[in-house]
Amino acid sequence: MSQGRPAAGCVPQRSVAAPGNQTPPQSPEDDDRRVRRREKNRVAAQRSRKKQTQKADKLHEEYECLEQENTVLRREIGKLTEELKYLSEALKEHEKMCPLLLCPMNFVPVPRPDPVAGCLPR
DSSP, rough: OOOTTOOOOOOOOOOOOOTTTTOOOOOOOHHHHHHHHHHHHHHHEOOOOHHHHHHHHHHHHHHHHHHHHHHHHHHHHHHHHHHHHHHHHHHHHHHHOOHHHHOOGGGSOOOOOOOGGGGOOO
């Protein structure tokens, strides 16, 4: 057990004061006030612990939701990565045989008539 402290749940007994450090005897009103104050403090402590537990529970629930969302997003990233690989490979295969890319005429600039020259007299 810890030094000078009562066990958990025990109400400490009033200790005998050292000589020269004596307190006046407590009246019944003082005892009553002390008991009410302790009860009020006990209730406030219970309320505080309950509130803290609720907050921790809420944070844990939020954590669980975020973990699930993270898992879903990671799966989606995996699927999209696979789709990107597939489409890149399909494009690479298509480029090998695409008639538009193979025709040298596609790379030669075609002269276009000047719209202004067509309006001028010759």
